[in-house]
Amino acid sequence: MSEPLTATKLSNSSEETAGSRRFSFRIELDPSRKDSPWWITILSVLLALVLCGIFIGANGMNPVTVYMKMITGAFGTSFGLTETLVKSIPLLLCGIGVAIAYRISVWNIGAEGQFLAGAMAATAVTVYFPGLPGYLTIPLMVLCGIIGGGIWGLLTAIPRTYFQVNELITSLMLNYVAIHALNYFVFGPWKDPKGMNFPGSPMFTEAQSLPLVGDTRLHYGLIFAIAGVLLYAFLIRYTRWGYELRLIGANPEAARNAGIRISRHILLVMLISGGMAGLAGMSEVSGVTHRLMYGISPGYGYTAIIVAWLAKLNPLALIVSSFLFGGLIVGGYSVQTIGLPSSISSMMQGAILFCLIAGGMAYKFRIRRNG
Amino acid sequence: MSEMYSVVMNQIVKRFGPVIANDHVDFRAKTGEIHALLGENGVGKSTMMCMLSGVYRPTSGEIVLHGKPVHIRSPKDAMKLGIGMVFQNFRLVPNMTAAENIVLGEASSFWRGPNWIKRKQEEVEALARHFGLGFPVNRPIWQLSVGEQQRVEIVKTLYRGADLIILDEPTSVLTPVEAEQLFETLYQMKAEGKTVILTTHKLKEVMASSDRISVMRKGKLTHTLDKADTNERELARLMVGKEMAVAKSLESHSPGKPLLIVEKLDVYADHGRKALNQLELRVNEGEIVGVAGVAGNGQSELAEVLTGLRAWRKGSIRFNGGELHNGSVRGAIEAGIAHVPENRMKSGLAGSLGAVDNLLFKTYRTKERSRFGFLRTSANRAWTQSLIEQFDVKTPSVDAPVRQLSGGNQQKLLFAREIHQDPLLMVAVHPTQGLDVGASEGVHQLLARMRGEGKGVLLISEDLDEVMQLSDRILVIYNGQMVGELARGEASREQIGMYMAGLRESGEEQAV
Numbered sequence: 001m002s003e004p005l006t007a008t009k010l011s012n013s014s015e016e017t018a019g020s021r022r023f024s025f026r027i028e029l030d031p032s033r034k035d036s037p038w039w040i041t042i043l044s045v046l047l048a049l050v051l052c053g054i055f056i057g058a059n060g061m062n063p064v065t066v067y068m069k070m071i072t073g074a075f076g077t078s079f080g081l082t083e084t085l086v087k088s089i090p091l092l093l094c095g096i097g098v099a100i101a102y103r104i105s106v107w108n109i110g111a112e113g114q115f116l117a118g119a120m121a122a123t124a125v126t127v128y129f130p131g132l133p134g135y136l137t138i139p140l141m142v143l144c145g146i147i148g149g150g151i152w153g154l155l156t157a158i159p160r161t162y163f164q165v166n167e168l169i170t171s172l173m174l175n176y177v178a179i180h181a182l183n184y185f186v187f188g189p190w191k192d193p194k195g196m197n198f199p200g201s202p203m204f205t206e207a208q209s210l211p212l213v214g215d216t217r218l219h220y221g222l223i224f225a226i227a228g229v230l231l232y233a234f235l236i237r238y239t240r241w242g243y244e245l246r247l248i249g250a251n252p253e254a255a256r257n258a259g260i261r262i263s264r265h266i267l268l269v270m271l272i273s274g275g276m277a278g279l280a281g282m283s284e285v286s287g288v289t290h291r292l293m294y295g296i297s298p299g300y301g302y303t304a305i306i307v308a309w310l311a312k313l314n315p316l317a318l319i320v321s322s323f324l325f326g327g328l329i330v331g332g333y334s335v336q337t338i339g340l341p342s343s344i345s346s347m348m349q350g351a352i353l354f355c356l357i358a359g360g361m362a363y364k365f366r367i368r369r370n371g
Numbered sequence: 372m373s374e375m376y377s378v379v380m381n382q383i384v385k386r387f388g389p390v391i392a393n394d395h396v397d398f399r400a401k402t403g404e405i406h407a408l409l410g411e412n413g414v415g416k417s418t419m420m421c422m423l424s425g426v427y428r429p430t431s432g433e434i435v436l437h438g439k440p441v442h443i444r445s446p447k448d449a450m451k452l453g454i455g456m457v458f459q460n461f462r463l464v465p466n467m468t469a470a471e472n473i474v475l476g477e478a479s480s481f482w483r484g485p486n487w488i489k490r491k492q493e494e495v496e497a498l499a500r501h502f503g504l505g506f507p508v509n510r511p512i513w514q515l516s517v518g519e520q521q522r523v524e525i526v527k528t529l530y531r532g533a534d535l536i537i538l539d540e541p542t543s544v545l546t547p548v549e550a551e552q553l554f555e556t557l558y559q560m561k562a563e564g565k566t567v568i569l570t571t572h573k574l575k576e577v578m579a580s581s582d583r584i585s586v587m588r589k590g591k592l593t594h595t596l597d598k599a600d601t602n603e604r605e606l607a608r609l610m611v612g613k614e615m616a617v618a619k620s621l622e623s624h625s626p627g628k629p630l631l632i633v634e635k636l637d638v639y640a641d642h643g644r645k646a647l648n649q650l651e652l653r654v655n656e657g658e659i660v661g662v663a664g665v666a667g668n669g670q671s672e673l674a675e676v677l678t679g680l681r682a683w684r685k686g687s688i689r690f691n692g693g694e695l696h697n698g699s700v701r702g703a704i705e706a707g708i709a710h711v712p713e714n715r716m717k718s719g720l721a722g723s724l725g726a727v728d729n730l731l732f733k734t735y736r737t738k739e740r741s742r743f744g745f746l747r748t749s750a751n752r753a754w755t756q757s758l759i760e761q762f763d764v765k766t767p768s769v770d771a772p773v774r775q776l777s778g779g780n781q782q783k784l785l786f787a788r789e790i791h792q793d794p795l796l797m798v799a800v801h802p803t804q805g806l807d808v809g810a811s812e813g814v815h816q817l818l819a820r821m822r823g824e825g826k827g828v829l830l831i832s833e834d835l836d837e838v839m840q841l842s843d844r845i846l847v848i849y850n851g852q853m854v855g856e857l858a859r860g861e862a863s864r865e866q867i868g869m870y871m872a873g874l875r876e877s878g879e880e881q882a883v
Contacts, residue, residue: 238746239746240741246724247728250721251722251723254719254721254732256718257732
């Protein structure tokens, strides 16, 4: 039988079935769809806002007013804007860290612990070398912060590389180890003797603090964050190492065929990933709280996961998403004045991540008519 | 007449994009027989059976079951019609017990009562025993051997009331003793009036177990025979086809000096199975050496060893006068071994990246492509552009994800990457798989050109026509060893087919 004949036969039969069969649909996986386009991201975020709006409505508030309040609180005033920037610094640094790990499919969810390890390591400098001048102590704190976080990252990478231990579990568990280690220091050896039993290290001196911009709370950690993101963008795009990472991320099997040793990359990437989070921890203690204290992170390391996901690991989009999430945290505080708990922002973070993942998943499917 | 047949598949066509997997196939199986569907890998046997079991839908054609035309839209539909299939890769839940797996998906009331699973276990056990299929019903699947898991799959189809049972390559995972037991079970099913279809490429089994045999070749069903009327020799010939591929044979020329010498090579596969056993191989400059064989006889491992992806245990590989690094991909690349892997999208290309990044795979460390660790971005783009033009790769832009290109253009891109560096040896595995005629021709020309330039080519392929058309020498691999070597011209399909099936030459060959 020749080609055209087959084609006619096929179309005939499909017409028949469309007429005779009842209307029905099926949902099937479309293998050609891999990366969801940008409008899926926007749609997912909007969906998250609608879902949260229902909760807000159930609390007797008008979601539109609440959202407006959050926006003006976070971005509308110069105070709000600087606060948003202050919050977005650790988010951006941690976000770079997790994004670089996610590029090669190493699911580091331990930025929180790496952040705390960096904060502790930086504080150790102030505790054990209190008299150093600023031009020595700040670089030393930066270095120790990065190394501290990096070691915390390696604690996940080494078992993953050599014993195939799932990094999700180790990185998450190490977060709790870091939290308890921090509590040990601030309740124990590093507790400020003049602090009236407050669980925190002694206040940093001027030399141990990052300089501030004008008389705002905005500190020079912002420069670390911007430099970090630019460096990340540059390394990924223009270096051999970045090329190897992109290749591993796109197709690890093919990367193996190109002679790339993936295990070695995991170690280095986790060192950097942890190092960035550690730098965030350093800049937080040195720039914002000026001491190591109990509960220093409101979950920056976790929020950074959503920040990275929203940006789809793209360096420049990371700037935008960390700024938005910084705003979300600040906006959460500002709605407290109208009687909503600030945890509304945690709920929104969760809802956004949920919808992003669901949106990416849903995009892979198509609805087809049966027949 | 039609009542005699429990399954009739008429003029079945199945297309996957541009590839035709089944080309107007007529298949019929009688009620109460064991019917073997014989053919090499990738000829469309499994595709045919998947259409019968509802996994795929035919592009055109009709399926008649017990005299009634049916539309099988899903495995569920197939189940309702009494069709059960045991897949090559089992569909079992590892941490549920055998009995739970078998009753899984059964419609019943929400509350099953405390003794429900016990009753079911007894029911399953009785059914299994009846067909001589022993396995521990209350142990989780992951604790069972592969042979036992297969029995669970078979009992699953029986439990669901299948009277047509399809087994896809059932013996590929079994030991000879287990295979014997399986055949006993099949006879039992046949005695109960069930129809059994099994797909296989093993001639001995076909002769041992089946009543009738259908032979498939290149998506077409060529012959259906009674076992009594045929023999292994004839089946081997039918399986590989009769026509000679002399159309565009390359001019013979005398090859150069030895390039690759493999001696007494022992290689183990991932699960400790010995994949290559004292393998010997030689490739000369200016020569295409074809490796034919049924899939799974060590071809993949051979390619992996030569390209550094897998280490060898014993033996030696000498290449271009030196010793090859054991298990070093970079070592192989730097020595001048190019590789076209068997599944280009799985291991040859990164689908989400553009042409530039895909071409850089093996050269990004060289001085021309990067300096002091930095990629020479603009130079690399220009270089990509020139390679794309030289190899006539059609792509919307050098940044477009290569996933979007057609199979032929993807393969051209891969060849461009592998060839432009002037390798000494090309290891090409199934280089034309899934390509249309024109694209395949292009690939063949590239390989022939390499031969003309004095390079060595090792062509590992399941496409016998391709191997016969291009190769100066044909080696046949069976069970990790080269069992036959034939020079161009003296190779006949029949002879190759015999070697492929693991049959040693018995006496003198008869005239074809």
